[in-house]
Amino acid sequence: MFRIGEFAQIAQVSGRQLRFYDQLGLLRPGHIDAQTGYRYYSIRQLPRLNSILALKELGLSLEQIGPLLKDDISAADLRAMLTLKRAEVERSLRAEEARLRHIESRIAQIDRHGGTQGFDVIVKSVEPTPLLSLYCACADMDEVVRMVRLVAEDGARQIRPALRDKLIVVARNDLDGEKLELEIGYSLTRPSNASVRLSGDYQLRASELPAVEAMATLVRPGTNLESHTAFGAVGTWIESNHYEIAGPCREVFLEPITGPPGFEGALVEIQFPIRPAA
Amino acid sequence: MFRIGEFAQIAQVSGRQLRFYDQLGLLRPGHIDAQTGYRYYSIRQLPRLNSILALKELGLSLEQIGPLLKDDISAADLRAMLTLKRAEVERSLRAEEARLRHIESRIAQIDRHGGTQGFDVIVKSVEPTPLLSLYCACADMDEVVRMVRLVAEDGARQIRPALRDKLIVVARNDLDGEKLELEIGYSLTRPSNASVRLSGDYQLRASELPAVEAMATLVRPGTNLESHTAFGAVGTWIESNHYEIAGPCREVFLEPITGPPGFEGALVEIQFPIRPAA
DNA sequence: TGCGGGTTTGACGCAACGTCAAAGTCAAGC
DNA sequence: GCTTGACTTTGACGTTGCGTCAAACCCGCA
Numbered sequence: 083m084f085r086i087g088e089f090a091q092i093a094q095v096s097g098r099q100l101r102f103y104d105q106l107g108l109l110r111p112g113h114i115d116a117q118t119g120y121r122y123y124s125i126r127q128l129p130r131l132n133s134i135l136a137l138k139e140l141g142l143s144l145e146q147i148g149p150l151l152k153d154d155i156s157a158a159d160l161r162a163m164l165t166l167k168r169a170e171v172e173r174s175l176r177a178e179e180a181r182l183r184h185i186e187s188r189i190a191q192i193d194r195h196g197g198t199q200g201f202d203v204i205v206k207s208v209e210p211t212p213l214l215s216l217y218c219a220c221a222d223m224d225e226v227v228r229m230v231r232l233v234a235e236d237g238a239r240q241i242r243p244a245l246r247d248k249l250i251v252v253a254r255n256d257l258d259g260e261k262l263e264l265e266i267g268y269s270l271t272r273p274s275n276a277s278v279r280l281s282g283d284y285q286l287r288a289s290e291l292p293a294v295e296a297m298a299t300l301v302r303p304g305t306n307l308e309s310h311t312a313f314g315a316v317g318t319w320i321e322s323n324h325y326e327i328a329g330p331c332r333e334v335f336l337e338p339i340t341g342p343p344g345f346e347g348a349l350v351e352i353q354f355p356i357r358p359a360a
Numbered sequence: 361m362f363r364i365g366e367f368a369q370i371a372q373v374s375g376r377q378l379r380f381y382d383q384l385g386l387l388r389p390g391h392i393d394a395q396t397g398y399r400y401y402s403i404r405q406l407p408r409l410n411s412i413l414a415l416k417e418l419g420l421s422l423e424q425i426g427p428l429l430k431d432d433i434s435a436a437d438l439r440a441m442l443t444l445k446r447a448e449v450e451r452s453l454r455a456e457e458a459r460l461r462h463i464e465s466r467i468a469q470i471d472r473h474g475g476t477q478g479f480d481v482i483v484k485s486v487e488p489t490p491l492l493s494l495y496c497a498c499a500d501m502d503e504v505v506r507m508v509r510l511v512a513e514d515g516a517r518q519i520r521p522a523l524r525d526k527l528i529v530v531a532r533n534d535l536d537g538e539k540l541e542l543e544i545g546y547s548l549t550r551p552s553n554a555s556v557r558l559s560g561d562y563q564l565r566a567s568e569l570p571a572v573e574a575m576a577t578l579v580r581p582g583t584n585l586e587s588h589t590a591f592g593a594v595g596t597w598i599e600s601n602h603y604e605i606a607g608p609c610r611e612v613f614l615e616p617i618t619g620p621p622g623f624e625g626a627l628v629e630i631q632f633p634i635r636p637a638a
Numbered sequence: 639t640g641c642g643g644g645t646t647t648g649a650c651g652c653a654a655c656g657t658c659a660a661a662g663t664c665a666a667g668c
Numbered sequence: 669g670c671t672t673g674a675c676t677t678t679g680a681c682g683t684t685g686c687g688t689c690a691a692a693c694c695c696g697c698a
Contacts (some may be wrong), residue, residue: 094484097645102686115483118694119646125627129579136480140463144685149685161470175456176396178449181526185418191441202407202414204374212650301407336403336583349403361663365675375676396663397677422654580656 083113089123091133100131103162108134108148128227141167166246180323187322191315201315203300208353210293213250214241215267215285226262233266234335249335252291269334294329297353301336304348329355344345367401373411380407386412386426388633404536404600419445449586460599465600469593479593486631489569490552492519493545494562511544514558516616525549530569547612572607572633579614582626592631594632605631 090097103109104121109131111121115201130151137147146163150156191201216233220226234249247269255263267286278286298320320327332353368375381387382399387409409431415425424441428434469479473598494511498504512527524618533541545564556564576598580590598605610631 085644095687098686098688101646120694121645128614128627128629130575132480132482132579136484138685139457139459139482140466161467164467164470166461166489168460171456171460171463175453175460178453178456181419182446182449182453183418185449187419189439189442189446192435192442202410204410204413204417278407299410301410336406339549349406351406363675367649376655376657376658398663399676547682 083122083124086111086121086123088129088144092125093128095131095135103131103134103144105149106144108144108151140164141171146164151237181319183192183323187319189255190322191318201300201302201312203298205296205356206299208291208294208297211250211291212270212273213265213289213291214270214274214276215250215252215265215289216280216284216286217254217263217265218284219261219263221261223262226264229264230266232280232282232284233268233286237268238279240278241268241270241276245270245272245276249336250291253331253333265343271312290334294353294355296328296356298324298325298356299354300352302352303349304335304350312352316352320354320356323358324359326359327354328357331355361402364389364401367405370403370457371406371413373409375415381412381422383411384422384426386422386429389404418442419449422572446463461601463512465597469596479580479590480580481576481594481597483634484577486569486572486575489528490548490549490550490570491545491567491569492541492552492556492564492596493528493530493541493567494558494564495532495541497539497541498523499539501540502529504542507542508544510558510562511546511564512558512613512616513563515546515556518556518558519546519548519554523548523552523554527616528569528602529611529613531609532610569610572631572632574603574606575631576603576634577632578630580628582628584614590630591608598632598634602637603634605632606635609633618619 084092086097086100090100100109100111100121100123104111109127112124112127113122114120131173133151134144134147137150140142142163150160150162214237216229219231220229226305229250230249237246237249250267250269252265253262254265269291273288275287275288275292280286298316300312302309302314326333333355334351336349336351364375368378378387378389378399378401382389387390387405390402390405391399391400392398394433411429412422412425415428416422420428420441428438430510456547458591492515494507496507496509508529515524515527520554528545528547530543531540532543533539547569551566551568555566558564576594578594580587580588612631614627614629
């Protein structure tokens, strides 16, 4: 029989660990001195301790290990546990790989761009959203700006504040098309069939933006100058993290557009639906 | 300004999380009502929150993220942090891969062998050990058993109990040689130059077993019958976990050999020095 | 009979929140 | 104006597997 320190040294664990396992009932000392409370371990208990350590190395929790130590029918149980664990480890393995890619792309971005631009891409999901919108094909950016402003202002006037939510622009074409095909409108706080007539014979119609499970999103200040850079940032992020674009891009105006044209204060969230690249 | 719940919903985090970040000083609400203590967040704070979340996804701790959020010179700092993190993630990635292999080999072992044999291989390190030993080449297992018993009994008689530690057998040849070249002796609790004369003109000489950083070890009951199985278990474990054997194998008798020949009560630890396979 | 090193119980700490509980607040409907 | 239900506040405890410390006790050796 060894005292706790000797046994700990033999098994290369800490005394605290042995006391903890005793407390959990995983490994009771072979004998405890009734007078002093000293724990005494027999070398015969080493295999059991080794079983615990081996299972722990496989990633099982102490709570899971307990039942497996019984001599009973634990073979099938153990197999089941391990199969579960395998799936879990595979998942976390992939997560770690993704993290590594994220880190590397971030480092590369710093090296390329000199410093961090404050472009923080994060992945989120979005719910289906009722929408009052206008479809239009614009020839150039000036026209886009005019149309957005028209929808923004007339919509703000004509849709009740309680119903109206945020201004959203959806890019309906691939980004490299000749014309810019856009859907411009307001998201609503609840479904509605109202339609809104704007000045200049345009009209907002009700529809619904579908839910998206994974969106790469980026919040940028709304000055048009940085628009390109921001889009580029999301693009390279998506690429270097092994995703691909899975649907039309959205721009969500997080604040109502209030200032004069060219106003710098706007805050826009760019959203790209993504999925893991094939 | 949004109340905590709305802001949480927008950013897809929990209210608890926002409160926690407030408490840490990572993200203070834009305004706190002095009367009620209600936190109010501006949409302008979303980019900062996104920065936090993005860095958190890279695996940084909240404590590490704090200083990086200052607008100062954090570009180089961030790069340094990320480089550190990358190394760490690479390490943990390899660890996870190893764990996955361990699990799979364990499952395979169960499937092959019907059930768990209680063979739990664990990796440990050993210190350099002073040794009083005898080198001998044996023709067959019978001779091995005789020699081991001779050393065990004469050693037990002639080496002071305070100095004598455990009986150890080191396999000096590759396991497939014709003769079995062994070193048989007692480990000592402290270095000594004593030499011990045994019956039959044999003699134990002082030497030292070198330290080994990584040993694959397995404790088995000392019956010779299971010896083969145990060795096989360690072998396949080493192989399927992408290690290779890096030195002579040792057998450590954890208990003094007391019983008659063939005594079943002994407890032996098999030790194989290992290194990651090239 | 010291004394130095081991041992006991008990408690707190960690990381990043989740999950209550009790009490106070807000906004909407009547 | 009042009620009600949804929301928010602070505070506390739980999670996992021990590390670390403190105060008191114990062992074996000289």
